[in-house]
Amino acid sequence: MTLTNNPPAAKPTLTQRGSSALGDRVFSWWTLGTGLLVLAILGLILITTVREAWPAFDAMGLRFITERVWDPNPATGDAIFGALSFAYGTAVSSLIALLFAVPVSVGIALFLTELAPRRLRGPAVTVIDLLAAVPSVVFGLWGILVVAPALVPIYQWMHDVFGGIPLLGRLFGPVGSGRNFMTAGLILAIMVTPIITSITREVFSTVPRADKDAALALGATRWEMIRGAVFPHSFGGVVGAVMLGLGRAMGETIAVALVIGGATNITANLFAPGNSMAAVIVQQFGESTGTFTAALIGLGVVLFAMTVLINVLAQVVVRRAEARMKGSVA
Amino acid sequence: MASNDTNLTTRPSVAVHAPGTTVSGADSANASVMQLRDVSVYYGSYEAVRGTTMPIQQNQVTAMIGPSGCGKSTVLRALNRMNDPIPGARVSGDVLFHGQDLYAKDVDPIQVRRRIGMVFQKPNPFPKSIYDNVAYGLRINGIKGRLDDHVEEALTKAALWDEVKDKLRKSALALSGGQQQRLCIARTIAVKPEVILMDEPCSALDPIATAKIEDLIFELTNDYTIVIVTHNMQQAARVSHYTAFFTAEVDEAQERHGRLVEFSQTGKLFTNPADKRTEDYITGRFG
Ligand SMILES: Nc1ncnc2c1ncn2[C@@H]1O[C@H](COP(=O)(O)OP(=O)(O)OP(=O)(O)O)[C@@H](O)[C@H]1O
Numbered sequence: 010m011t012l013t014n015n016p017p018a019a020k021p022t023l024t025q026r027g028s029s030a031l032g033d034r035v036f037s038w039w040t041l042g043t044g045l046l047v048l049a050i051l052g053l054i055l056i057t058t059v060r061e062a063w064p065a066f067d068a069m070g071l072r073f074i075t076e077r078v079w080d081p082n083p084a085t086g087d088a089i090f091g092a093l094s095f096a097y098g099t100a101v102s103s104l105i106a107l108l109f110a111v112p113v114s115v116g117i118a119l120f121l122t123e124l125a126p127r128r129l130r131g132p133a134v135t136v137i138d139l140l141a142a143v144p145s146v147v148f149g150l151w152g153i154l155v156v157a158p159a160l161v162p163i164y165q166w167m168h169d170v171f172g173g174i175p176l177l178g179r180l181f182g183p184v185g186s187g188r189n190f191m192t193a194g195l196i197l198a199i200m201v202t203p204i205i206t207s208i209t210r211e212v213f214s215t216v217p218r219a220d221k222d223a224a225l226a227l228g229a230t231r232w233e234m235i236r237g238a239v240f241p242h243s244f245g246g247v248v249g250a251v252m253l254g255l256g257r258a259m260g261e262t263i264a265v266a267l268v269i270g271g272a273t274n275i276t277a278n279l280f281a282p283g284n285s286m287a288a289v290i291v292q293q294f295g296e297s298t299g300t301f302t303a304a305l306i307g308l309g310v311v312l313f314a315m316t317v318l319i320n321v322l323a324q325v326v327v328r329r330a331e332a333r334m335k336g337s338v339a
Numbered sequence: 340m341a342s343n344d345t346n347l348t349t350r351p352s353v354a355v356h357a358p359g360t361t362v363s364g365a366d367s368a369n370a371s372v373m374q375l376r377d378v379s380v381y382y383g384s385y386e387a388v389r390g391t392t393m394p395i396q397q398n399q400v401t402a403m404i405g406p407s408g409c410g411k412s413t414v415l416r417a418l419n420r421m422n423d424p425i426p427g428a429r430v431s432g433d434v435l436f437h438g439q440d441l442y443a444k445d446v447d448p449i450q451v452r453r454r455i456g457m458v459f460q461k462p463n464p465f466p467k468s469i470y471d472n473v474a475y476g477l478r479i480n481g482i483k484g485r486l487d488d489h490v491e492e493a494l495t496k497a498a499l500w501d502e503v504k505d506k507l508r509k510s511a512l513a514l515s516g517g518q519q520q521r522l523c524i525a526r527t528i529a530v531k532p533e534v535i536l537m538d539e540p541c542s543a544l545d546p547i548a549t550a551k552i553e554d555l556i557f558e559l560t561n562d563y564t565i566v567i568v569t570h571n572m573q574q575a576a577r578v579s580h581y582t583a584f585f586t587a588e589v590d591e592a593q594e595r596h597g598r599l600v601e602f603s604q605t606g607k608l609f610t611n612p613a614d615k616r617t618e619d620y621i622t623g624r625f626g
């Protein structure tokens with residue numbers, strides 16, 4: 010081999026792809042693949058559960074979601090499977106949970122990112138994360154043994170004070186055992202607070218220092234700075250955190266099963282016992298056969314559909330609100 | 340009018356002048372509105388700037404120049420207590436505003452920042468509409484109801500109105516860098532501070548946008564007192580009446596501290612500097 014015979018190193022042309030393009034291709038296939046995998050799993054779950062639930066859907070038709078009666082073993086006639094009461098219980102207990110958990114979580118997250126002295130932040134975060142580590146059955150047992158009995162006098166007092174108010178009073182009806190929508194909602198609130206807190210905290214901590222400085226330099230108080238610079242920046246993320254919490258609350262099974270009271274019931278009275286879809290499934294699955302089993306799986310399908318629907322709605326809301334708040338980009 | 344009211348300890352219900360009125364300043368030119376007396380700024384135990392004494396003259400532009408890291412931003416932020424949120428940051432000496440020490444115990448930093456506004460190096464509009472960016476400051480200053488006139492006035496003064504008047508509801512983030520910076524200036528002048536601090540306001544901008552902002556700074560001296568940090572000596576020479584030259588000194592313990600080397604009228608500082616270090620810096624012979 011002689012030096013003179015060395016061919017000149019080929020200069021890459023502009024249309025030729027460099028070696029780094031391979032990495033890009035692998036990366037894009039990988040992300041596309043994992044994305045499709047998630048979709049496929051979701052689809053698979055939906056298809057198989059719908060198939061398993063089909064006998065119940067077939068027997069009930071649309072009544073499966075509009076019927077409030079749930080009677081698997083009637084004395085006479087066919088079994089009736091209506092999901093409405095349980096969907097109501099799921100919705101009410103989850104809403105109560107958010108009503109309490111969201112302000113508390115956002116408050117804690119703001120405190121931790123904006124107010125708390127630095128050395129307090131680490132320990133506080135640990136304590137909150139520990140709350141997330143408590144198994145839900147423990148929350149359920151605590152609810153049934155401690156919280157529910159302790160709340161009865163308070164519920165009674167609220168019934169006495171607010172029960173007489175027209176319309177609003179109907180929320181505070183007669184009190185039973187203390188195992189009811191309200192107690193379930195409160196236990197759920199405690200259970201979803203850590204997840205909402207930790208995500209909102211992350212979101213708040215991504216607000217650029219420059220934005221906060223801009224607000225402060227205009228003479229904003231800390232609260233005005235939070236409203237003007239922190240919230241607009243984090244609205245979408247906070248809604249995402251709330252949706253995760255809501256998903257957890259709606260899907261929570263054992264804790265709710267223990268404290269919601271176990272009644273097929275649609276009532277405005279928050280102090281009345283009820284039931285949720287997830288709780289019914291876990292309570293009744295063991296003793297079910299045939300169409301009854303199918304109906305319980307059907308509850309799962311309805312729950313799944315509700316969660317997806319709410320998430321889609323939330324995204325629409327976020328997009329609208331952000332367009333209004335941040336101004337349109339185009 | 341707020342300019343004569345030196346009470347920084349309480350929040351006035353309305354801290355902004357009515358539209359159309361201006362802060363008179365021509366008669367009081369060359370009176371110092373602020374005065375630094377032996378001001379040192381610390382980050383924790385590190386003394387970033389040591390012993391600065393200089394005046395800020397009313398309705399004049401004061402420039403701060405000097406090599407990177409000599410403490411210009413640090414001093415500037417000390418002038419409206421923007422260092423307060425930085426953990427460990429501390430100021431010693433007196434920063435006087437109309438004779439009142441800004442770091443006195445009963446002074447409310449929020450009042451200070453309403454009277455002494457700030458424009459930052461990187462344009463930092465809020466992720467809101469153009470309109471809301473300007474309106475935000477007005478709202479937190481207690482101006483209620485229709486803000487359209489105030490918003491228009493501020494945007495006009497910031498030489499931005501014609502470019503944005505048809506898209507006030509669009510996102511401020513969709514503006515160019517130079518427009519964003521003028522929006523930030525509009526936002527600051529909307530709340531009618533007496534002093535505007537600017538930290539390298541043109542460093543992210545092209546020459547045309549820079550020229551616009553320099554013209555604007557000149558216009559603003561009718562109503563405002565301006566302190567500007569710049570790395571661009573031509574800019575300091577063009578826009579400022581007074582110039583402060585800072586540098587970093589290494590002390591016995593091998594620690595670097597920012598020091599004010601020379602303060603004088605801009606013309607004198609650039610043509611006939613009193614200090615050898617100033618001369619080296621402005622002639623480009625700096626280390
Ligand atoms: N938040 C902070 N915490 C600790 N030290 C800081 C902080 N900000 C600045 N410093 C230090 O203070 C000194 C002065 O910094 P400053 O930002 O005021 O310089 P500058 O003159 O504005 O520089 P430049 O021209 O590069 O902007 C530097 O040594 C810097 O490291």
Ligand SMILES: [Mg+2]
Nearest residue numbers: 411412413538
């Ligand atoms: Mg700086």
